[in-house]
Amino acid sequence: MKTTISSIIDKTGNDRHKLLNILHLLQLEYGYITEDVIEALSEELNITKSQILQVTSFYHYLYDEFKGRIVIHVNRSIIALISGYADIVKTLEKECSCKMETISEDGEFGLWNTSCIGMSDQEPAILINGFPFTDLNTSKTKEIISKIKNGKSLESIFEEYEPDKYKLSIGEQSVDKTKTYIKGPLLDDEYTPFTSIELLQTKISPQNILDIVYESGLQGRGGAGFSVGRKWKAAAQAKNKKKYVICNADEGEPGTFKDRVLLSEKPEVVFEGMLISAYAIGAHKGIVYLRKEYEYMKVYLEKVLQDMRDKEFIGPNSIFGFEIRIQIGAGAYVCGEASALLESMEGKRGEPREKYMQPTEYGYLGKPTIVNNVESFAIVPSIIYHGSKWYKHYGTDFSAGTKVLSIAGDCAKPGIYELPWGISINTLLKLTYAKNTKAVIVGGMSGHLLPPEEFDRVICYSDLSTGGAIMILNNERNLLKDVVLPSLDFFIDESCGSCSTCRNVPGYLREIARDMEYHKLSHSNYIKIIEWGKLLSISRCGLGKSVASLLIDFIHKFTHDYEIETLPEIKSD
Amino acid sequence: MQKNISLSINGNKISTTKSKTIVEAAEDNGIYIPTLCFLKGKLDHSNCRICTVKVDGYHKPACSTLVADNMDVITNSDELEELRKYIIELLFSTGNHICAVCQKSGDCELQALAYKYKLLFSRFEHLYPNKGIDTTSSDKIIMDKSRCILCQRCIQAIKDKDGNPFFVLQGRSNALEVVFDKEMNDIFTQEDAIEAVKQCPVGCILSKESAAFETPIGRRQFDKTEIGNKEV
Amino acid sequence: MKATIATTSLAGCFGCHMSILDIDERLLDLLDIVEFDKSPITDIKKFTRQIDIGLIEGGCCNSENIIVLKDFRKHCKILIAVGECAIMGGVPSMRNGIELDECINEAYISGPTVKLNTEKIIPNDPELPALLPRVYSCNEIVKIDYFLPGCPPRPDLIWEAITSLLEGRQIDPSYESLKFD
Numbered sequence: 001m002k003t004t005i006s007s008i009i010d011k012t013g014n015d016r017h018k019l020l021n022i023l024h025l026l027q028l029e030y031g032y033i034t035e036d037v038i039e040a041l042s043e044e045l046n047i048t049k050s051q052i053l054q055v056t057s058f059y060h061y062l063y064d065e066f067k068g069r070i071v072i073h074v075n076r077s078i079i080a081l082i083s084g085y086a087d088i089v090k091t092l093e094k095e096c097s098c099k100m101e102t103i104s105e106d107g108e109f110g111l112w113n114t115s116c117i118g119m120s121d122q123e124p125a126i127l128i129n130g131f132p133f134t135d136l137n138t139s140k141t142k143e144i145i146s147k148i149k150n151g152k153s154l155e156s157i158f159e160e161y162e163p164d165k166y167k168l169s170i171g172e173q174s175v176d177k178t179k180t181y182i183k184g185p186l187l188d189d190e191y192t193p194f195t196s197i198e199l200l201q202t203k204i205s206p207q208n209i210l211d212i213v214y215e216s217g218l219q220g221r222g223g224a225g226f227s228v229g230r231k232w233k234a235a236a237q238a239k240n241k242k243k244y245v246i247c248n249a250d251e252g253e254p255g256t257f258k259d260r261v262l263l264s265e266k267p268e269v270v271f272e273g274m275l276i277s278a279y280a281i282g283a284h285k286g287i288v289y290l291r292k293e294y295e296y297m298k299v300y301l302e303k304v305l306q307d308m309r310d311k312e313f314i315g316p317n318s319i320f321g322f323e324i325r326i327q328i329g330a331g332a333y334v335c336g337e338a339s340a341l342l343e344s345m346e347g348k349r350g351e352p353r354e355k356y357m358q359p360t361e362y363g364y365l366g367k368p369t370i371v372n373n374v375e376s377f378a379i380v381p382s383i384i385y386h387g388s389k390w391y392k393h394y395g396t397d398f399s400a401g402t403k404v405l406s407i408a409g410d411c412a413k414p415g416i417y418e419l420p421w422g423i424s425i426n427t428l429l430k431l432t433y434a435k436n437t438k439a440v441i442v443g444g445m446s447g448h449l450l451p452p453e454e455f456d457r458v459i460c461y462s463d464l465s466t467g468g469a470i471m472i473l474n475n476e477r478n479l480l481k482d483v484v485l486p487s488l489d490f491f492i493d494e495s496c497g498s499c500s501t502c503r504n505v506p507g508y509l510r511e512i513a514r515d516m517e518y519h520k521l522s523h524s525n526y527i528k529i530i531e532w533g534k535l536l537s538i539s540r541c542g543l544g545k546s547v548a549s550l551l552i553d554f555i556h557k558f559t560h561d562y563e564i565e566t567l568p569e570i571k572s573d
Numbered sequence: 574m575q576k577n578i579s580l581s582i583n584g585n586k587i588s589t590t591k592s593k594t595i596v597e598a599a600e601d602n603g604i605y606i607p608t609l610c611f612l613k614g615k616l617d618h619s620n621c622r623i624c625t626v627k628v629d630g631y632h633k634p635a636c637s638t639l640v641a642d643n644m645d646v647i648t649n650s651d652e653l654e655e656l657r658k659y660i661i662e663l664l665f666s667t668g669n670h671i672c673a674v675c676q677k678s679g680d681c682e683l684q685a686l687a688y689k690y691k692l693l694f695s696r697f698e699h700l701y702p703n704k705g706i707d708t709t710s711s712d713k714i715i716m717d718k719s720r721c722i723l724c725q726r727c728i729q730a731i732k733d734k735d736g737n738p739f740f741v742l743q744g745r746s747n748a749l750e751v752v753f754d755k756e757m758n759d760i761f762t763q764e765d766a767i768e769a770v771k772q773c774p775v776g777c778i779l780s781k782e783s784a785a786f787e788t789p790i791g792r793r794q795f796d797k798t799e800i801g802n803k804e805v
Numbered sequence: 806m807k808a809t810i811a812t813t814s815l816a817g818c819f820g821c822h823m824s825i826l827d828i829d830e831r832l833l834d835l836l837d838i839v840e841f842d843k844s845p846i847t848d849i850k851k852f853t854r855q856i857d858i859g860l861i862e863g864g865c866c867n868s869e870n871i872i873v874l875k876d877f878r879k880h881c882k883i884l885i886a887v888g889e890c891a892i893m894g895g896v897p898s899m900r901n902g903i904e905l906d907e908c909i910n911e912a913y914i915s916g917p918t919v920k921l922n923t924e925k926i927i928p929n930d931p932e933l934p935a936l937l938p939r940v941y942s943c944n945e946i947v948k949i950d951y952f953l954p955g956c957p958p959r960p961d962l963i964w965e966a967i968t969s970l971l972e973g974r975q976i977d978p979s980y981e982s983l984k985f986d
Binding site for chain 2: 886889892893894895896898899901902903939942944945951952953954956978980981983984985986
Binding site: 048050051054057349493495501505507 | 625634638639660664722745749752757
């Protein structure tokens with residue numbers, strides 16, 4: 001064992017900061033992180049066992065115990081729950097002869113819940129040893145499991161059922177099953193990848209790029225909406241010569257899958273965007289933080305990077321000497337927050353940092369760093385090519401450009417829609433052929449729950465700001481059971497536990513919400529929800545702040561869905 | 574190279590030096606902001622949120638927000654005091670804080686804050702967790718984990734000469750725990766142990782050496798003096 | 806007419822009652838304005854009328870505690886939880902994280918101080934009230950109007966609470982009278 005571990009450590013570099021990578025490889029080798037592995041690793045890296053456990057115990061996809069030879073993660077997102085999650089669980093439990101969250105007696109199968117694997121348009125979906133199987137139904141699930149039992153290799157089953165995703169997993173280009181219904185400047189194929197790079201070499205200076213991106217009004221597409229140009233300018237001004245560009249592909253927000261589609265269909269422009277930003281701020285290293293659930297496409301992304309190296313756009317021989325590597329995450333929603341992502345990349349627990357210093361000053365390994373969403377990077381090459389004015393004519397005055405929306409749930413056409421900012425929910429419902437819509441969730445678990453009266457609200461930074469997750473629910477849905485309770489379960493599961501508020505309050509809120517299933521909402525409980533919502537809002541990061549958002553929307557806007565004792569007048573702040 | 578900075582706290586203009594936190598700047602000027610997890614010199618760490626203040630209209634943790642010119646800080650509005658009470662109650666309810674049997678009683682910062690805010694009971698249901706008592710990991714301290722409020726001060730404050738902490742985190746979310754790193758026991762000195770007991774704001778980390786309940790009631794730290802009141 | 810007070814000790818140690826008596830000579834002043842009804846102090850066993858103030862010591866660890874507490878709620882206009890046990894379970898609630906069977910086993914069979922119970926009998930007289938799976942605080946069972954923390958509450962706090970209630974003032978405990986131990 002020692003020699004295996006040594007060779008793995010040699011391969012990744014004997015560096016404490018590469019702990020996640022080392023642990024991934026060790027898990028692949030031994031199935032889970034055994035005590036022996038930790039023992040040997042602690043000797044090799046010269047850190048204590050507890051310090052390794054400190055990291056492993058933080059992530060969902062680092063196992064500290066045996067999870068079964070075939071590890072099945074069943075997606076338990078809101079969309080999965082309304083699309084037949086229960087049936088799939090029933091079938092799996094029967095076929096694998098074990099209950100959820102346990103391992104079968106022979107150790108062959110392990111069934112585990114997971115929050116969202118980014119397949120909301122293809123639910124129900126599961127991950128089998130990391131390979132996604134989507135659009136499942138009872139018979140398909142049965143078939144897949146029986147094929148595994150009959151000794152067929154998982155790769156071949158994957159190839160048979162998910163040919164599009166299988167291709168990516170062996171490094172071939174493919175078009176995902178996800179349907180793209182409306183294309184805009186980002187998704188239409190008018191821009192030929194790498195044309196902007198040519199411009200960099202001849203006509204455009206780093207300062208030009210900063211100015212163009214700033215003037216274009218591009219805002220962060222991950223959800224927070226910080227001005228991309230301003231972020232880049234800050235990083236460009238930072239004095240440290242070593243700088244980093246990080247692409248946040250930790251698409252953990254339940255209901256969103258647009259980054260997955262962008263990365264599988266347009267990885268070139270994403271990487272090109274990173275290259276342009278690196279040129280603009282003076283960085284030499286780029287890292288794509290890819291969530292563990294999307295690991296299957298890593299081979300393809302590596303191939304695209306290799307092509308770029310061959311063309312000398314990146315790599316040691318390229319003009320700017322810029323290099324991009326892919327870092328695989330380990331399953332933690334909170335790591336989608338930029339500072340938590342940085343911590344995670346340094347091989348630590350992915351806890352958000354306090355905001356007294358911005359990553360543009362003190363980022364990855366303490367160096368100036370920009371962290372941007374996949375979608376933010378992807379549009380940059382087109383903006384550079386066409387200019388800021390071209391981009392600004394899409395969207396509204398204060399929200400420039402288009403947004404790639406992941407739409408799922410109760411509609412006839414779930415999939416990807418690239419639309420200019422300023423579009424109303426009503427229009428979206430028409431485009432997707434949604435009928436009898438009872439509610440729309442904009443922005444995933446941390447977003448807004450909208451009743452029909454508010455369907456005239458529009459998607460833009462000044463009204464409904466979102467990272468792109470839209471979930472549609474029709475009249476048959478029980479919002480408390482299908483939305484509110486799962487959202488609280490989700491946050492309880494995903495909290496890092498640092499803040500006293502976010503660690504403790506969600507559990508109490510869930511008790512109240514469960515109570516609402518059977519009893520009237522009492523006046524005192526109503527007050528508690530509002531007050532505790534405020535208490536949560538002083539948590540450190542966005543996760544903690546938004547734990548109660550769906551619950552609060554629910555009790556304010558869907559009063560006909562549950563019984564109330566006496567409801568006081570709602571004061572608006 | 575220290576720069577003078579002027580800001581307003583609760584409407585009073587004060588001047589201070591750059592690189593100070595709001596907590597420190599306020600303290601220098603006789604304004605007390607309650608803290609539990611705060612450690613001088615450590616910024617990247619604000620877990621208890623009790624020091625939350627309003628900075629230019631936004632909630633910020635005073636223990637890890639640096640002062641800046643023309644900052645407008647409010648430390649004592651009704652809203653903030655209410656949030657603080659909630660946090661104290663939350664910490665009391667989610668742990669086992671039975672003061673009568675705790676040897677930290679009278680010197681406990683969590684308890685002292687409850688005294689300060691005259692808390693009579695908690696609005697949160699008590700959870701009565703049983704996270705166990707660790708008596709074996711160290712030969713100098715015991716840890717009653719059900720009392721831990723996860724302020725992480727022990728992790729930040731007590732390190733060996735290479736900067737490795739003696740205490741580490743384990744787990745996440747509501748299963749998060751602080752544990753003593755067994756492998757470090759050999760180099761864990763009595764001074765470290767005393768410091769750990771001192772840093773622990775509650776009765777989680779206790780010394781095996783010193784006798785319990787040594788100081789008689791009436792002479793303990795917070796028996797007569799309110800926390801944050803400097804005239805001891 | 807004098808105000809009436811009833812007191813009881815549920816899962817408590819009578820320490821809070823001691824603390825009531827500890828108001829010393831003020832006890833005489835108190836008796837000028839109040840009359841003790843059902844209480845261990847008077848040994849009156851049953852409620853015969855509505856009472857103004859009920860003081861509850863201790864939480865609920867067995868079925869009888871719950872009956873008594875509910876009876877107090879029924880007969881008292883104002884119910885005050887006196888002491889940590891009544892407020893949040895206190896010392897008895899230290900068993901809450903442990904299974905009941907394990908507690909009983911430790912107390913009567915396998916504990917290090919169990920020497921004489923050679924027949925290993927767990928008390929089983931039908932007269933004994935049943936132990937609850939965990940200790941409950943009073944406000945988990947009935948509505949409690951006021952809380953007086955302390956283990957026991959300082960006599961000054963009890964004095965301040967009762968007099969201010971009778972005089973219709975807001976309770977404003979001094980720093981030194983409000984302690985949790």
